[in-house]
Amino acid sequence: MDTDNFTFLPPLVMLIFAGAYLLVWFYGSRVAIWWALGFFGHAVAFAGEVAFQPLGDQMRTLLVDAVFLLSYFALSQGLSAHFGQRLQMGRRIALALIGFGLVAYAIFVAESLRSELLAVDLTCGLLLLIPIARLGGWPRQMVGRVLVVLAVMTTLDFVGRSLVFAAMAPADSSFATYATSFYAYAAQVSGTLIGLSFALVGLGAVALDVLDRYRDTAETDYLTGLLNRRGFENMTLAHIDRMSEGAVILCDIDRFKRINDLYGHSAGDGVIAGFAALLKHALPPTAHAARFGGEEFVVFLPAYSKMECVRVAETIREAFGETDLSMIGIQDPVTASFGIASIRTGDRSIHAAISRADARMYVAKSTGRNRVVADDTSESVPVVPAPKVSAAA
Known part of the structure; x- marks a missing residue:
């Protein structure tokens, strides 16, 4: 050359x-x-x-x-x-x-x-x-x-x-x-x-x-930093081999429309962000949490039994009910309802379990809110209360 x-x-x-x-x-x-x-x-x-x-x-x-x-x-x-x-x-x-x-x-x-x-x-x-x-x-x-x-x-x-x-x-x-x-x-x-x-x-x-x-x-959901619905869908596809066992928790903040009406949407966003921060703090490292829209959240816990998920949900429920929201102008306690369903052998996708968890959450809403309802039971499992988490977390 x-x-x-x-x-x-x-x-x-x-x-x-x-x-x-x-x-x-x-x-x-x-x-x-x-x-x-x-x-x-x-x-x-x-x-x-x-x-x-x-x-x-x-x-x-x-x-x-x-x-x-x-x-x-x-x-x-x-x-x-x-x-x-x-x-x-x-x-x-x-x-x-x-x-x-x-x-x-x-x-x-x-x-x-x-x-x-x-x-x-x-x-x-x-x-x-x-x-x-x-x-x-x-x-x-x-x-x-x-x-x-x-x-x-x-x-x-x-x-x-x-x-x-x-x-x-x-x-x-x-x-x-x-x-x-x-x-x-x-x-x-x-x-x-x-x-x-x-x-x-x-x-x-x-x-x-x-x-x-x-x-x-x-x-990723911009407000909470959790997965959004699309991210959750992709996560389940990436971990399809782990979908044969585990359980799903569906969470919904109680009377959320009333919060927006009384305190404004900014305060409502603060409640959502505070609940998401609590999920990140309380969930085990193997859990996958997503905001499914509005005030509704879904959590997938691979290899967890239904009753183990009940204990996790109870911990989150109690901690959220005791969260100090005064920094965003809300003096009254805010609660959430939870529905839990196990993954079953015949489920073709995780959405079958999500549908059952949604039905359980409807039962929790219709029977007084601020409770955890799982497949075939409406009994809560008492746990040691979790430390309080500020809404500013």
Whole structure:
């Protein structure tokens, strides 16, 4: 391949990826902006080998290295953000400045091409390794694992090629001859191939994050943070193998229309949010809770018996009846009614159990409200009262 023609390929490829990351950032990924800056820096650095030539060999090398350090600083930030880590920009800035100082010393004081390459490559590699070292374990998602492997490969490529150059380059190698050397061409090829892989996997990672965010938004109730009806439907499809056992609790806040009429819809929203907070606090980790609409909630407890669900429902009922709602202007206690049904062997879906729980809840409503009614029984199981939960929770 003609090295002169290849010179224009890396900056073009990196610029295209920078644009792709900007597009993903526009559609909601806050992480993508770091990746966009990183690959835009790559494009500028690769193009700078030619564009900065009028500035002289030493100044051109310094500027190219500075842009590379900035781009790997951004990629390091992007990796940390993807893995949910605190960015800790101070440490990365300090490392980048130290690396830049070593590069400047190698160029203008030591006038050593070997030292300059080692300084910039080692600093860029260390910037990438910071988020990897902070993981504390193997990422659970495959895309995260691939990013780890590529980050390590990139660092090994940096250090390896610097050591090879230090061992094999002629003693009279200079900044003027480096740009046209075979080593520079080989470094561009390896850097472009690994960078291309890194860019593709990173783009997939941020795109998946955006899709997950949109999915969560579509499946989460905005007021309570619980699943909505659509999210609950998808959850049952994802756990269809666990639908053969367990039980369903259907909950409905008593006289909710009266609350809205007397205290206003804002207070009504506060009651709903307070009930949802209580569910999150009182339910076991294996439970799946959803707001089915208005003041109605549904809970699925896999592997729970009917009577175990009665105990859970009684705990929630008692705690909700004792909840302090004065902060939202409601002085009187507010209660809820509960219907419980077990999943049966012949049920084709969880909706069969929900229908039976709904019928039990109607019985609870029609026989006085503020009670728990389960399949084949209207008896409540006494439990130790749960701690009070404020409506502001």
